[in-house]
Amino acid sequence: MTSQEKLLGKTLKNKHIAVGLDPDLSKIPGFLHSEDNPILQFNKIIIDCTEKYAASYKLNFAFYEKYGIEGMETLFQTIEYIPEDMLVIADAKRGDIGNTSQMYAASVFDYFRADAVTLHAYMGEDSIAPFLNYHDKISYILALTSNKGSNDFEKLKMDDGSYLYQKVIKKTLEWNQFNNCGIVFGATNETELEENIGSFGSLNVLLPGIGAQGGNLERVVNAFKLVDKDNFLINVSRSLLYKDNSREFARASRNEIISLNEEIERILNP
Amino acid sequence: MTSQEKLLGKTLKNKHIAVGLDPDLSKIPGFLHSEDNPILQFNKIIIDCTEKYAASYKLNFAFYEKYGIEGMETLFQTIEYIPEDMLVIADAKRGDIGNTSQMYAASVFDYFRADAVTLHAYMGEDSIAPFLNYHDKISYILALTSNKGSNDFEKLKMDDGSYLYQKVIKKTLEWNQFNNCGIVFGATNETELEENIGSFGSLNVLLPGIGAQGGNLERVVNAFKLVDKDNFLINVSRSLLYKDNSREFARASRNEIISLNEEIERILNP
Numbered sequence: 001m002t003s004q005e006k007l008l009g010k011t012l013k014n015k016h017i018a019v020g021l022d023p024d025l026s027k028i029p030g031f032l033h034s035e036d037n038p039i040l041q042f043n044k045i046i047i048d049c050t051e052k053y054a055a056s057y058k059l060n061f062a063f064y065e066k067y068g069i070e071g072m073e074t075l076f077q078t079i080e081y082i083p084e085d086m087l088v089i090a091d092a093k094r095g096d097i098g099n100t101s102q103m104y105a106a107s108v109f110d111y112f113r114a115d116a117v118t119l120h121a122y123m124g125e126d127s128i129a130p131f132l133n134y135h136d137k138i139s140y141i142l143a144l145t146s147n148k149g150s151n152d153f154e155k156l157k158m159d160d161g162s163y164l165y166q167k168v169i170k171k172t173l174e175w176n177q178f179n180n181c182g183i184v185f186g187a188t189n190e191t192e193l194e195e196n197i198g199s200f201g202s203l204n205v206l207l208p209g210i211g212a213q214g215g216n217l218e219r220v221v222n223a224f225k226l227v228d229k230d231n232f233l234i235n236v237s238r239s240l241l242y243k244d245n246s247r248e249f250a251r252a253s254r255n256e257i258i259s260l261n262e263e264i265e266r267i268l269n270p
Numbered sequence: 271m272t273s274q275e276k277l278l279g280k281t282l283k284n285k286h287i288a289v290g291l292d293p294d295l296s297k298i299p300g301f302l303h304s305e306d307n308p309i310l311q312f313n314k315i316i317i318d319c320t321e322k323y324a325a326s327y328k329l330n331f332a333f334y335e336k337y338g339i340e341g342m343e344t345l346f347q348t349i350e351y352i353p354e355d356m357l358v359i360a361d362a363k364r365g366d367i368g369n370t371s372q373m374y375a376a377s378v379f380d381y382f383r384a385d386a387v388t389l390h391a392y393m394g395e396d397s398i399a400p401f402l403n404y405h406d407k408i409s410y411i412l413a414l415t416s417n418k419g420s421n422d423f424e425k426l427k428m429d430d431g432s433y434l435y436q437k438v439i440k441k442t443l444e445w446n447q448f449n450n451c452g453i454v455f456g457a458t459n460e461t462e463l464e465e466n467i468g469s470f471g472s473l474n475v476l477l478p479g480i481g482a483q484g485g486n487l488e489r490v491v492n493a494f495k496l497v498d499k500d501n502f503l504i505n506v507s508r509s510l511l512y513k514d515n516s517r518e519f520a521r522a523s524r525n526e527i528i529s530l531n532e533e534i535e536r537i538l539n540p
Contacts, residue, residue, distance in 0.1 A: 022370075062366060062373035068381040069342050076339065095390060096332060096363050097417040100292075103332035111338040120365060120390040122412060124419020142392060147367040149394020152441060153434070159427040164434065171422060 002136040003115035004179060006087040007204065010055035011230045014268055016221075017260050018056035018089060018206065020237025021046065021078060022063045027238075029245045039067075043078045046241060049254040053261055056087040056233050058206075059114075079112055088114045089206070089233075093142065095120035095127045102130040109134050116140060118184055118206070121168055128175060135178040138204055143168045146186025146209030166196065173201050182206055187215030187234065193223050205232040211239030217260070221267040236260065272406040273385035274449060276357040277474065280325035281500045284538055286491075287530050288326035288359060288476065290507025291316065291348060292333045297508075299515045309337075313348045316511060319524040323531055326357040326503050328476075329384075349382055357503075358384045359476070363412065365390035365397045372400040379404050386410060388454055388476070391438055398445060405448040408474055413438045416456025416479030436466065443471050452476055457485030457504065463493050475502040481509030487530070491537040506530065 001009075010016075023039040035041040047057065059078065064071035082088055090108040094117065095101065108117045109131075116138035121128055131139040144154050144165040154165040172181050182204030185193060189209075205224075209215035217234070224232050236257070244252030271279075280286075293309040305311040317327065329348065334341035352358055360378040364387065365371065378387045379401075386408035391398055401409040414424050414435040424435040442451050452474030455463060459479075475494075479485035487504070494502050506527070514522030 060366075060370055062364075062370045062377065065377035066373040066381070068377065069339055069346065072339050072342055093364070093366050093390070094332075096330075097415065097419075100330055100332045103336040107332065107335040107338065111336070120363070120392055122390055122392045122423055123415050123417060124422030124424070126417050126419040128419075145367065145393050147393060147396050149367075149396040149398075152394030153392055153437065154394070156434075156437060157429040159429055159431070161429070164423070164426075167423065167426060 001085065003087055003138045006085060006115060007056070007138065007231060007233070009085060010087070011232065014265055015053065015055040015261065016232060016234050016264055017054055017257055018058045018233040018235045019046065019050050019054045019240060019257065020058045020060060020091075020235050022060040022237045022241070024063065027242045027245065029247065029249050031247055037074060040074045040077055043074075044081055045250045046253055047081055049250040050257050051083055051086065053254070053257040054086065056089055057082050058089040058091050058235055060237070061090065061092040076112060079114065087116060087138075089116040089118065089140070090114035091118045093118050093120055095123055097123065098126040098130060101127050105130045105134060109137055116182070118142065121171065125171070125175065132175055132178065132180060135180055138180055138182050140182040140184050140204065140206045141168060141172045143172070143183040144185050144189050144192055146188040146213050146215065150186065150189070166199070169196065169199060169203070172203060176201070176203060184208065187220045188213055190216050190219040190223070193220060197223050197227050197229070200229070202231075205229075206235060207232060208235040210234050211236045217263060218267055221264050225268055271355065273357055273408045274406075276355060276385060277326070277408065277501060277503070279355060280357070281502065284535055285323065285325040285531065286502060286504050286534055287324055287527055288328045288503040288505045289316065289320050289324045289510060289527065290328045290330060290361070290505050292330040292507045292511070294333065297512045297515065299517065299519050301517055307344060310344045310347055313344075314351055315520045316523055317351055319520040320527050321353055321356065323524070323527045324356065326359055327352050328359040328361050328505055330507070331360065331362040346382060349384065357386060357408075359386040359388065359410070360384035361388045363388050363390055365393055367393065368396040368400060371397050375400045375404060379407055386452070388412065391441065395441070395445065402445055402448065402450060405450055408450055408452050410452040410454050410474065410476045411438060411442045413442070413453040414455050414459050414462055416458040416483050416485065420456065420459070436469070439466065439469060439473070442473060446471070446473060454478065457490045458483055460486050460489040460493070463490060467493050467497050467499070470499070472501075475499075476505060477502060478505040480504050481506045487533060488537055491534050495538055
């Protein structure tokens with residue numbers, strides 16, 4: 001099954017939540033701390049209780065790299081535990097010259113066996129091409145992010161009056177020959193989303209920023225509904241993982257994703 | 271000793287070569303392949319024979335991540351083997367929202383104990399700040415890179431007539447309050463280097479692109495000489511590591527760095 005098929009297998013059933021497995025030891029329920037590997041155990045329980053409802057799991061590599069080699073083992077074992085039909089996004093934000101990107105691609109796709117990756121496109125086409133050579137994977141390119149710093153460069157105006165993030169979207173469309181490209185578009189930028197969604201073509205869209213960062217779910221989903229576009233994922237991490245930190249945390253997380261799914265369903269089919 | 275002190279300890283003695291430890295198993299001399307860990311053994315020999323002449327070692331994380339957990343162990347052990355007074359650059363090209371960059375910073379600075387890191391600034395100030403909070407480390411921000419893809423975004427014109435990479439340099443100067451910032455500037459862009467070097471202020475400069483990529487050493491060193499700037503590093507990887515792949519490879523690599531140092535000395539003090 002290609003990554004695109006995995007994605008559509010979920011989104012066509014109106015599942016759009018990418019659960020961000022960004023485990024923070026300081027926020028994991030206390031009773032798990034006596035486990036051999038509290039983070040792995042936490043991840044497994046979150047997967048167990050959300051896999052019926054999730055469209056994808058997104059693993060932010062930083063949260064594992066922080067713990068060095070042990071963390072990378074946890075990352076590997078977590079990915080191994082995720083059901084086969086589920087899109088696994090390596091949120092690694094890589095990007096380097098060609099021969100180097102080739103190795104990053106080997107790391108995320110061959111070694112960690114992720115289905116998709118997030119990428120910095122600042123260095124241009126040859127820094128992205130080695131990832132795109134994996135035709136059955138998905139490369140999500142950072143266009144407009146959800147943070148305040150998006151004003152520093154992404155939202156700067158170019159000499160033709162467009163914004164830098166619009167240039168990135170345009171290039172990504174050119175790179176999408178094998179229908180294996182996507183963009184990251186921060187859900188906190190609802191207005192920009194509404195204004196630009198017509199230019200996304202068939203690009204997959206990954207939207208962080210709902211939940212802890214304050215993006216508006218209704219406006220985001222409506223934007224996609226209006227252009228009749230299914231291939232979008234909304235990332236939710238902290239607000240789902242740490243809804244509750246008692247022994248009933250798993251139920252709280254499961255209820256959170258169910259309620260998000262219901263909300264999305266209500267917006268799509270009122 | 272701060273990273274800045276380590277750097278100046280070398281560059282003030284006219285040592286400017288950052289040896290790129292980017293080991294490629296397919297290019298490592300055959301006789302090392304019977305070793306338990308050929309890459310680690312190769313790195314150790316390269317360090318042994320170049321440490322008297324090098325200003326820094328730059329480890330491109332991709333070359334280790336490619337081999338997964340085993341690769342990360344090799345990365346860790348390689349850094350451990352590098353002499354204490356030598357600037358270790360984690361060429362990891364990271365960059366993410368604040369709470370995530372915080373974890374990447376912990377990974378490269380606390381876990382791997384690197385002295386410096388390379389960063390993507392596309393996501394703006396809050397993606398860089400957690401690295402800059404390590405006042406005694408150096409953060410090299412990608413400005414203008416050495417590859418063809420630098421035309422796609424870095425060299426695009428902004429509405430005020432400047433180029434995107436110039437905007438990045440300007441921002442980096444603002445971020446340099448603790449004198450712990452640097453920029454990556456590809457040595458293949460000699461003309462842009464000559465035109466912009468006056469705007470670099472006290473920023474450290476890391477220049478890849480000499481050697482395999484074709485940058486001109488003489489023009490690059492002369493540009494720094496003209497502005498009387500010492501805190502620059504020229505990265506050399508493939509052309510030094512794989513000068514020879516016989517049993518005498520170490521001598522060839524050592525001779526290569528000695529000859530580069532002599533060339534630089536000749537340009538600086540003709």
